[in-house]
Amino acid sequence: MENAKTIISKISRRKFIVGAGGFTFLITTGVIWPKLSAENKTANDGTITAWVHLQPDGKVIIYNPAAEMGQGSMTALPVLIAEEMDVDWSMVIIENSPIIPEIYGSRGFRGGNSMITVGSRAVSGYYEILRQAGAQARYVLLYNAAHKWDVPIQELTTDAGVVIHKSSGRKMLYGEIAEFAKSPDKIPKIPKEQMKQPGQFRLIGKNIPRYDIPEKVNGSAIFAMDIQLPNMVYGAISRSPVNGARPVNVLNKDSILEIDGVIDLVTLEHGVGVIANSIETAFKANKQLQIQWSEGAKAANYNSVEAFEKYENMAEDASIKGSVIKNKGNITNALQNAEKTYSSYYKNDFAYHAQMEPLNAVVSVAPDGSSAELWVGSQAPVSARRAAAQALGIAEEKVEIHPCYLGGGFGRRSMSDYVTEAAFLAKKAGKPLKLVWTREDDIAYGAFRPLSVQRMQAGVDKSGNIVGWSHIVVGTGGRLMTSGVNTLFYTFPNQHIEMRNVDEGVRTKHWRAVGHGPNKFAIEAFIDEIAVGQKIDPLEIRRRLMKNHPRALNVLETAAKMANWGTAPPPGRGRGIAFAERSGSLAAGVCELSVDRGSGRIQVHNFWVALDAGVVVQPDNVLAQSEGSINFGLSSVLSESLTFKNGKVQQSNFHDYNVMRIADAPENIEIKIIPSNEKPSGVGEAALPFVGGAVSNAFANLTGIRLRHIPFTPEKVLEALSS
Amino acid sequence: MKTTFKLNGKTVQVETQSDATLLWTLRDHLGLTGTKYGCGKALCGACTVHLDGMAVRSCTTPMSMVTNRSVTTIEGLSKDNSHPLQIAWVEEQVPQCGYCQSGQIMQAAALLQNNSRPTREQILAQMNGIICRCGTYTRIVRAIERTAQNL
Ligand code: FES
Numbered sequence: 001m002e003n004a005k006t007i008i009s010k011i012s013r014r015k016f017i018v019g020a021g022g023f024t025f026l027i028t029t030g031v032i033w034p035k036l037s038a039e040n041k042t043a044n045d046g047t048i049t050a051w052v053h054l055q056p057d058g059k060v061i062i063y064n065p066a067a068e069m070g071q072g073s074m075t076a077l078p079v080l081i082a083e084e085m086d087v088d089w090s091m092v093i094i095e096n097s098p099i100i101p102e103i104y105g106s107r108g109f110r111g112g113n114s115m116i117t118v119g120s121r122a123v124s125g126y127y128e129i130l131r132q133a134g135a136q137a138r139y140v141l142l143y144n145a146a147h148k149w150d151v152p153i154q155e156l157t158t159d160a161g162v163v164i165h166k167s168s169g170r171k172m173l174y175g176e177i178a179e180f181a182k183s184p185d186k187i188p189k190i191p192k193e194q195m196k197q198p199g200q201f202r203l204i205g206k207n208i209p210r211y212d213i214p215e216k217v218n219g220s221a222i223f224a225m226d227i228q229l230p231n232m233v234y235g236a237i238s239r240s241p242v243n244g245a246r247p248v249n250v251l252n253k254d255s256i257l258e259i260d261g262v263i264d265l266v267t268l269e270h271g272v273g274v275i276a277n278s279i280e281t282a283f284k285a286n287k288q289l290q291i292q293w294s295e296g297a298k299a300a301n302y303n304s305v306e307a308f309e310k311y312e313n314m315a316e317d318a319s320i321k322g323s324v325i326k327n328k329g330n331i332t333n334a335l336q337n338a339e340k341t342y343s344s345y346y347k348n349d350f351a352y353h354a355q356m357e358p359l360n361a362v363v364s365v366a367p368d369g370s371s372a373e374l375w376v377g378s379q380a381p382v383s384a385r386r387a388a389a390q391a392l393g394i395a396e397e398k399v400e401i402h403p404c405y406l407g408g409g410f411g412r413r414s415m416s417d418y419v420t421e422a423a424f425l426a427k428k429a430g431k432p433l434k435l436v437w438t439r440e441d442d443i444a445y446g447a448f449r450p451l452s453v454q455r456m457q458a459g460v461d462k463s464g465n466i467v468g469w470s471h472i473v474v475g476t477g478g479r480l481m482t483s484g485v486n487t488l489f490y491t492f493p494n495q496h497i498e499m500r501n502v503d504e505g506v507r508t509k510h511w512r513a514v515g516h517g518p519n520k521f522a523i524e525a526f527i528d529e530i531a532v533g534q535k536i537d538p539l540e541i542r543r544r545l546m547k548n549h550p551r552a553l554n555v556l557e558t559a560a561k562m563a564n565w566g567t568a569p570p571p572g573r574g575r576g577i578a579f580a581e582r583s584g585s586l587a588a589g590v591c592e593l594s595v596d597r598g599s600g601r602i603q604v605h606n607f608w609v610a611l612d613a614g615v616v617v618q619p620d621n622v623l624a625q626s627e628g629s630i631n632f633g634l635s636s637v638l639s640e641s642l643t644f645k646n647g648k649v650q651q652s653n654f655h656d657y658n659v660m661r662i663a664d665a666p667e668n669i670e671i672k673i674i675p676s677n678e679k680p681s682g683v684g685e686a687a688l689p690f691v692g693g694a695v696s697n698a699f700a701n702l703t704g705i706r707l708r709h710i711p712f713t714p715e716k717v718l719e720a721l722s723s
Numbered sequence: 724m725k726t727t728f729k730l731n732g733k734t735v736q737v738e739t740q741s742d743a744t745l746l747w748t749l750r751d752h753l754g755l756t757g758t759k760y761g762c763g764k765a766l767c768g769a770c771t772v773h774l775d776g777m778a779v780r781s782c783t784t785p786m787s788m789v790t791n792r793s794v795t796t797i798e799g800l801s802k803d804n805s806h807p808l809q810i811a812w813v814e815e816q817v818p819q820c821g822y823c824q825s826g827q828i829m830q831a832a833a834l835l836q837n838n839s840r841p842t843r844e845q846i847l848a849q850m851n852g853i854i855c856r857c858g859t860y861t862r863i864v865r866a867i868e869r870t871a872q873n874l
């Protein structure tokens with residue numbers, strides 16, 4: 001058996017620059033280069049693409065620009081190229097593209113080219129770019145075949161890896177063209193009309209098996225955690241238990257350094273690192289470290305359970321002016337003049353990402369310190385590379401990054417704190433170093449979905465129409481709390497939306513679907529409260545609110561139909577409906593559940609879901625993402641709670657931070673994808689935001705009792721039932 | 724400390740510290756990185772392997788416990804993805820990030836070895852120790868049921 005220390009990861013050997021034989025399509029504003037060289041890699045004006053390498057044996061290497069964290073875009077993105085290039089999919093090899101945003105980026109949130117994989121944007125962000133790249137690559141093949149045969153290019157067609165000249169019956173395999181391909185002087189931008197129309201798709205909308213799955217069933221998929229380098233040492237870090245505290249002194253430094261296998265201690269701004277010759281030794285020393293921390297960090301007084309009351313008071317306090325997100329009509333008058341008003345508080349605890357692969361990174365610094373290599377699973381490889389470069393005091397281009405599979409991202413891996421740390425430790429070690437966070441570290445120094453309080457108020461007129469709607473979000477997390485707070489598909493004549501933020505000094509971060517989870521929960525549950533109060537069917541009340549949005553309404557109606565809405569649920573079960581949009585996609589779900597009145601445990605039996613995500617590139621993968629989103633969402637709705645006491649995270653591992661297990665997953669999830677020719681929208685999170693509302697509404701339907709605080713743990717359910 | 728045991732059918736000897744666990748020995752000494760670290764406390768199941776055919780959590784299995792016993796990891800389940808569960812896992816397109824999946828498959832393999840026709844309840848009970856954060860549970864159940872039907 002090979003010794004791991006001698007294995008250099010297969011990823012590090014994968015070299016991008018191709019040698020003789022074969023043809024890389026580098027398309028730059030009308031010029032195509034036969035080969036991508038180190039020099040012209042960076043020469044660009046922002047419109048360069050270099051996506052495909054064609055080999056003489058007909059194999060087509062397609063470069064994937066996005067992080068693969070389970071969402072499947074590593075397959076979906078190359079499908080877009082292959083579709084327009086008209087490639088035989090069985091000939092496709094997928095490799096990671098180099099991290100060069102100028103060439104491989106899509107348009108970022110703030111403009112410019114970005115290679116960050118967040119917000120369910122991979123497929124929607126690359127849809128046009130990669131189809132164009134594929135169409136241009138096909139043009140180059142046609143151009144070369146036309147020259148070879150001396151026929152007009154217009155007479156040529158293609159079919160799955162073959163160029164065809166119909167009138168003479170001649171055919172040429174793509175691989176044959178690679179042998180003699182030359183670049184045309186000009187390569188036109190292919191107009192939309194000349195690209196495939198949805199009816200002509202051979203790959204888009206079909207179920208292409210995911211490229212990464214075979215190596216994910218036999219343990220050979222490489223995560224950064226799996227990288228082994230010769231002479232590698234290991235690092236672990238004890239980080240400040242209260243965010244912002246600094247290590248003042250290591251009280252047992254000598255005894256730590258005496259532990260067999262401990263090489264060094266490194267003091268960082270926010271913690272103390274151990275370098276050791278094995279991971280287990282690093283973990284052991286990390287646990288034994290006794291550190292004296294500085295006092296007075298802002299977060300030190302923070303108690304999250306008590307914070308709710310403070311936030312409720314803040315929501316009531318008319319003297320506080322938060323940031324107004326929407327102000328339409330006159331909410332004060334609308335509420336004053338309403339026939340009846342409703343008001344409720346909705347709440348949610350902090351939630352932890354709990355990606356299954358704890359954070360880690362491998363950094364190897366050159367002996368002279370002038371360059372380095374970085375292996376990491378990152379949603380933001382550009383910022384990861386920058387973080388390493390800054391920590392090492394070298395230029396960004398001196399850091400070669402090797403993107404690895406991510407064992408879950410969910411927003412946590414778009415932060416690069418763990419890369420900075422790994423680089424610091426590696427520099428100190430003078431050897432390749434793998435930094436691994438223990439699960440305990442990963443929770444204690446997590447960055448969480450914010451806790452928030454939602455103050456909901458509504459006014460209803462004589463006919464039961466909602467004439468005023470006010471939603472004030474209070475919590476710690478700033479703009480992370482506002483995504484999804486707007487109601488894009490419900491029309492209210494008077495509406496006020498506001499966010500009031502307190503910076504408590506704790507770490508918060510995007511978490512799958514961000515604020516949409518808590519906000520849509522509050523919105524959807526509150527609508528049902530009004531529906532119940534007004535004796536209007538929950539579907540009907542939404543129909544009225546959505547009447548100006550037929551596409552969204554169709555999604556809602558579809559889910560209702562799937563669930564046989566209007567018929568009585570089986571005895572002992574309740575049903576609830578909810579709608580939510582996320583990353584451009586529209587989704588609605590009907591939840592059917594029962595509750596064990598002895599234990600307080602909620603069991604979800606059925607989830608019927610309708611989704612409109614525009615053109616769907618990989619339908620089965622969209623189903624998988626939706627199932628995953630429902631399970632992920634349900635986990636946070638039923639069991640996940642992270643709390644702070646005196647600024648310290650109170651949970652430490654999976655025994656007290658409860659991620660949903662298989663027995664608590666819905667027995668049945670049925671998803672209908674609504675056919676559409678609209679531009680694709682995001683699917684990685686779309687089926688998450690409606691879950692909280694659907695569950696709360698189903699519970700109320702069954703018991704008459706409203707659950708308003710996520711998570712609905714058995715204890716809280718029992719308490720609610722007995723009140 | 725030297726430990727001799729059977730690993731995926733072959734006898735191996737490995738030198739480790741006396742308190743080393745099977746998980747890190749497999750990963751860092753023997754080069755088998757398919758077995759994953761998720762919690763280190765027998766709470767998540769990512770590190771599940773077979774010890775004499777039984778599913779165990781390798782993160783809390785000391786090396787001293789494996790002496791002269793037989794360990795099977797995901798790498799030893801089949802040479803070519805041909806184990807019925809691997810086939811079903813591909814057919815049902817189960818993995819997402821994939822990090823938990825070695826543990827899922829090893830746990831399921833142990834289940835089917837003892838009970839080739841498990842009920843849904845038995846599947847849930849056996850698989851409940853293995854967390855999948857990506858939420859592939861729906862497909863895990865389907866893949867196990869499909870495999871059991873074909874056995
Ligand atoms: S790593 Fe062993 S059970 Fe989690």
Ligand code: FES
Pocket residue numbers: 070356407408818819820821822823824854855856857858859
């Ligand atoms: S596939 Fe990602 S944790 Fe299971």
